[in-house]
Amino acid sequence: xxxxxxxxxxxxxxxxxxxxxxxxxxxxxxxxxxxxxxxxxxxxxxxxxxxxxxxxxxxxxxxxxxxxxxxxxxxxxxxxxxxxxxxxxxxxxxxxxxxxxxxxxxxxxxxxxxxxxxxxxxxxxxxxxxxxxxxxxxxxxxxxxxxxxxxxxxxxxxxxxxxxxxxxxxxxxxxxxxxxxxxxxxxxxxxxxxxxxxxxxxxxxxxxxxxxxxxxxxxxxxxxxxxxxxxxxxxxxxxxxxxxxxxxxxxxxxxxxxxxxxxxxxxxxxxxxxxxxxxxxxxxxxxxxxxxxxxxxxxxxxxxxxxxxxxxxxxxxxxxxxxxxxxxxxxxxxxxxxxxxxxxxxxxxxxxxxxxxxxxxxxxxxxxxxxxxxxxxxxxxxxxxxxxxxxxxxxxxxxxxxxxxxxxxxxxxxxxxxxxxxxxxxxxxxxxxxxxxxxxxxxx
Amino acid sequence: xxxxxxxxxxxxxxxxxxxxxxxxxxxxxxxxxxxxxxxxxxxxxxxxxxxxxxxxxxxxxxxxxxxxxxxxxxxxxxxxxxxxxxxxxxxxxxxxxxxxxxxxxxxxxxxxxxxxxxxxxxxxxxxxxxxxxxxxxxxxxxxxxxxxxxxxxxxxxxxxxxxxxxxxxxxxxxxxxxxxxxxxxxxxxxxxxxxxxxxxxxxxxxxxxxxxxxxxxxxxxxxxxxxxxxxxxxxxxxxxxxxxxxxxxxxxxxxxxxxxxxxxxxxxxxxxxxxxxxxxxxxxxxxxxxxxxxxxxxxxxxxxxxxxxxxxxxxxxxxxxxxxxxxxxxxxxxxxxxxxxxxxxxxxxxxxxxxxxxxxxxxxxxxxxxxxxxxxxxxxxxxxxxxxxxxxxxx
Numbered sequence: 001x002x003x004x005x006x007x008x009x010x011x012x013x014x015x016x017x018x019x020x021x022x023x024x025x026x027x028x029x030x031x032x033x034x035x036x037x038x039x040x041x042x043x044x045x046x047x048x049x050x051x052x053x054x055x056x057x058x059x060x061x062x063x064x065x066x067x068x069x070x071x072x073x074x075x076x077x078x079x080x081x082x083x084x085x086x087x088x089x090x091x092x093x094x095x096x097x098x099x100x101x102x103x104x105x106x107x108x109x110x111x112x113x114x115x116x117x118x119x120x121x122x123x124x125x126x127x128x129x130x131x132x133x134x135x136x137x138x139x140x141x142x143x144x145x146x147x148x149x150x151x152x153x154x155x156x157x158x159x160x161x162x163x164x165x166x167x168x169x170x171x172x173x174x175x176x177x178x179x180x181x182x183x184x185x186x187x188x189x190x191x192x193x194x195x196x197x198x199x200x201x202x203x204x205x206x207x208x209x210x211x212x213x214x215x216x217x218x219x220x221x222x223x224x225x226x227x228x229x230x231x232x233x234x235x236x237x238x239x240x241x242x243x244x245x246x247x248x249x250x251x252x253x254x255x256x257x258x259x260x261x262x263x264x265x266x267x268x269x270x271x272x273x274x275x276x277x278x279x280x281x282x283x284x285x286x287x288x289x290x291x292x293x294x295x296x297x298x299x300x301x302x303x304x305x306x307x308x309x310x311x312x313x314x315x316x317x318x319x320x321x322x323x324x325x326x327x328x329x330x331x332x333x334x335x336x337x338x339x340x341x342x343x344x345x346x347x348x349x350x351x352x353x354x355x356x357x358x359x360x361x362x363x364x365x366x367x368x369x370x371x372x373x374x375x376x377x378x379x380x381x382x383x384x385x386x387x388x389x390x391x392x393x394x395x396x397x398x399x400x401x402x403x404x405x406x407x408x409x410x411x412x413x414x415x416x417x418x419x420x421x422x423x424x425x426x427x428x429x430x431x432x433x434x435x436x437x438x439x440x441x442x443x444x
Numbered sequence: 445x446x447x448x449x450x451x452x453x454x455x456x457x458x459x460x461x462x463x464x465x466x467x468x469x470x471x472x473x474x475x476x477x478x479x480x481x482x483x484x485x486x487x488x489x490x491x492x493x494x495x496x497x498x499x500x501x502x503x504x505x506x507x508x509x510x511x512x513x514x515x516x517x518x519x520x521x522x523x524x525x526x527x528x529x530x531x532x533x534x535x536x537x538x539x540x541x542x543x544x545x546x547x548x549x550x551x552x553x554x555x556x557x558x559x560x561x562x563x564x565x566x567x568x569x570x571x572x573x574x575x576x577x578x579x580x581x582x583x584x585x586x587x588x589x590x591x592x593x594x595x596x597x598x599x600x601x602x603x604x605x606x607x608x609x610x611x612x613x614x615x616x617x618x619x620x621x622x623x624x625x626x627x628x629x630x631x632x633x634x635x636x637x638x639x640x641x642x643x644x645x646x647x648x649x650x651x652x653x654x655x656x657x658x659x660x661x662x663x664x665x666x667x668x669x670x671x672x673x674x675x676x677x678x679x680x681x682x683x684x685x686x687x688x689x690x691x692x693x694x695x696x697x698x699x700x701x702x703x704x705x706x707x708x709x710x711x712x713x714x715x716x717x718x719x720x721x722x723x724x725x726x727x728x729x730x731x732x733x734x735x736x737x738x739x740x741x742x743x744x745x746x747x748x749x750x751x752x753x754x755x756x757x758x759x760x761x762x763x764x765x766x767x768x769x770x771x772x773x774x775x776x777x778x779x780x781x782x783x784x785x786x787x788x789x790x791x792x793x794x795x796x797x798x799x800x801x802x803x804x805x806x807x808x809x810x811x812x813x814x815x816x817x818x819x820x821x822x823x824x825x826x827x828x829x830x831x832x833x834x835x836x837x838x839x
Contacts, residue, residue, distance in 0.1 A: 002633075012455075015510055061604065063604050063605075074480040085608065085612075146834070173685065174685045175685070175763060176761075176762045177760070178491075178676075179491045179759045182492060182493060183491070186492055242760065243762070246761070247764050248764060249765075251765070251768055252762055252764075252768075315557060424767065425764040425766075426686050426766060428686075
């Protein structure tokens, strides 16, 4: 009994307001508009019209979907207001996977940073590592050797493959094509096998680090990658047979979850969702990083901004990635895989036995870490889900003062209320699937 | 009438009937066990997996193991549930699944004027549990009763996901029953009898209803049956990705197992009904050996083909959406079934009255085309109107 008072105080101090969706009558007008999916700034007339659509509470049912639900991709929780099976309002509730990784990043050195950020987007971990490393390098003002750059590109594209294949799997599964789930995973596994051979781990690689990559490519990597590149395209054609031309599949996806370019831009949405509206925005081409300006590839765009476009874009981005990887194989330079800067790169193991200086550097780098000049930097990369940015404020010590990741999943999640309005419950599942959120990245 | 009862009923006859009941029951239980294993194994093959392979040879006893596990699990009952109905519902699903199989002839020689009887302990009888005069209507009636099982299960769970599942179930099963019934009516028209035994014996010597009725009723029946069974791509009632488990979300332990049993039993039964109605039941050539041996072999071969088809559907097709399902049922299957029924009827009359068949065909096609275009027009108009209201509501 006596514990109620402190509990309430705790709630009042930490709560960011009610998370649950409540009846229309109790909802503030702004919140209701948000849940209705009002994306753009509305004129007063439009707002009034939106506000007037009140079917009455006795006709609607508020349903809780998640955090434990088979198709909310982890622990996303959605509160839906349903009229029959039609979705009227949606409220995504996040935070169930919050592990404080951004805050943890402030207690880890820059060298430890990738270990931390790689766990955010667990379907495409190398991109978080890449964004973090690029930002750190920008603060340090160093340039990594060409081979490191190309290895990073190779890894990014392989990872994009595995991530999009995972999307194929989950998208199929969410629409009831259960075999697709296994097929997608099967091909993803082949990709992960290569990633494992190169980095040592299937996920959470901690491979791309400030100053280069953790290790050079192993013997026989080229053959493995070539084998993968031969393997995947026929499988993609199988996907086409199984799903793309399938009438039920098209019926389920076409015209579902439509969003326009303006709405995407207003919400800050990037990646396949933005491209599905016909807006060709791809950081690899528009703000080239690494050596993407030296490879030839197409930015795949859609027309209608519906779920089918998003599916087709991802399918074709796999093909584009394969094209890029072929070029990377041709152009992969020789040389160092990490920068030869004693202050940033740990010395090779053999040198430690011979050189006192190397031992000191090794000790300093792994205990204290290297110091990064004061300043702040933001670098964004095109992750499979959209613009993945890393913002670091450095106070001149060996740990970031503040580290923030702009997770595309988090931003893209905002489109849900808008896209779901007026659809059926089954459409809601298709839409969540086509947004392809990774909750680790949403909650960070 | 079953010739078993021709000379009145004595103790031996009763015992034979009891024997047949036990045999049918045992067969169904084993069939379900096999079906679950078959489905899991086959779908594993289609998905590059191995599937059950631990319990028994090739994992054959996996179903038994699962059944025992489910039996000993905690039987949880939701607080909000209407307990009486909650407990009743699984049986409402299960019993019809059992009963339907009673009318399926599984053996007996129907070829070359064979009357489809077998000898059982010195008595001549049909190789089916019962041959009631209402015959195939029993199957339709039982599948209607099975709707109650699903509907009440969802409703009584006192939870929102099952409720949605049961709403879907009642709407889906009721509307597909219409298409199912209409395509059955075509067959009844051809056979001139409701009795399944007569329907099978009318198809003797490869006069299968599959071609006798002109394929369309078969296709309609197959689609409607899939929907009636709640199997993919029509498994909206369960729709794991949308409704978690649909109507059986709140069920656990043996009650869940009963639903599971009923579902797979329905699959077996419905395949058997398809074989009976369209593929001449147990009819097939007697190759070598005794005469009584081959009909069951043919029957189970044909049955196996449809079980395979149902698993194949599940492995390849994405799920329909609720409104698309309704559209398919009401706007395509039912009008088509109705039109085909009229067409078959017209042909029967034309044959009986010696009318000019070509003329009848021409008139029928014209009438059906006009009807189809009228229907299309109506559907298009309705859609336009709906889209207008929707744009108003959601702009």
